[in-house]
Amino acid sequence: MKRLLPAQVAGMLLLAAVFQSCEHDKDDGPSTVKKWNVDIKAIYEVPAPAGRNEEGEATIELLADNSLKFDLHIHNLSASDNLTNAHIHNGNAGTSGGILIPFNPTFNGARSSGRVTGLRQGQIDSLLGYPVYVNVHSKEAPAGLVRGQLDKKIVYAQDIILLGTNEVPPVTTTATGKAILRLTGDKVLYSVVTVSDLESNDTLTAAHIHPGATGTNGSPLIFLCNNLSDFGVVKVSAPLTDANYNQLLNDPMYVNAHSRRHGPGLVRGQIR
Structure with a gap:
């Protein structure tokens, strides 16, 4: 049987250590429990704001550490309007409901991304098991400019x-x-x-x-x-x-x- 030289053994151990280090580096945060890609439109509001045709996308990601990542992007925002707030609300496609999870976003024009930490179990249960929707509010449409359901399309x-x-x-x-x-x-x-x-x-x-x-x-x-x-x-x-x-x-x-x-x-x- 061929014997490995000390230098070869050392090299193999070094490669193993580097591999383990790389694997560890891949662990860049908590795992994803569920991810939603949601179409958000003015016509989905209840009732729809008159004369508005904005639409966009919302990416919502629930993480295993009870946090929620969000990315919001609105297209064709009226030049006279400014986005002001965003939340996840309780409610089915025909209902305007109360706030479930506030985002407290900072908008850069028509876009915002961020993370909500410390979700309660009740909020998580509602997010995963009940009708809920994401709602983006604006100065001219304070009740909601665009929205979209997480539970149904x-x-x-x-x-x-x-x-x-x-x-x-x-x-x-x-x-x-x-x-x-x-x-x-x-x-x-x-x-x-x-x-x-x-x-x-x-x-x-x-x-x-x-x-x-x-x-x-x-x-x-x-x-x-x-x-x-x-x-x-x-x-x-x-x-x-x-x-x-x-x-x-x-x-x-x-x-x-x-x-x-x-x-x-x-x-x-x-x-x-």
């Missing part, structure tokens, strides 16, 4: 103005309304339908999504409000059928709110 979002003049035939009424629609990739629809200034001798009864282009009427397809108490609150659907999901994303559709005096439709707004 939003595939369609629209705020629709409802008017009596959109009905077929038109309805003369003082009432106006809004339908907030948010559809997620698992085919769940989040909706809030509100109607204001309804005549005192009338009562809201229902609201639906109907198939039909402008100037035409169709039968109810997706039920949003089944009675008066359903108006003004977030409604969460069961997963839509594949057919209804595809219709909502692609076909001519409209939202119609009905009342006791105007059974065929009180106020209406076109989805497309």
Whole structure:
């Protein structure tokens, strides 16, 4: 058997030591528990800020030492506006909820990155197991300029103005309304339908999504409000059928709110 010379043994030991040192150098911090890459858009706000089309990306990373890294980047920020704050909030795609984790960011123009330390277990549990969203605030949109869900991907979002003049035939009424629609990739629809200034001798009864282009009427397809108490609150659907999901994303559709005096439709707004 060939014997190794002392110099060869020493060289091998040195190489082993260098290898171990390099392996140690690779340990540059706590491991990642979960990472989210989130699309954040103005239209995802509830309600969406009028006339704003900013969007961007948020990278959120939960680490094993109970800290959270974030990187936020907003595109097309209005020249008249400045970003002011950012948080993770409790709430599903149709809800504006309270703050769960404040970022306390410092913005460099339309970008900020940082790290939040010392998360409580309750915050971590909510982050991993409940509907939450990241929300970036600005001077002109203090309630939120852009947001995005961590728990689900939003595939369609629209705020629709409802008017009596959109009905077929038109309805003369003082009432106006809004339908907030948010559809997620698992085919769940989040909706809030509100109607204001309804005549005192009338009562809201229902609201639906109907198939039909402008100037035409169709039968109810997706039920949003089944009675008066359903108006003004977030409604969460069961997963839509594949057919209804595809219709909502692609076909001519409209939202119609009905009342006791105007059974065929009180106020209406076109989805497309």
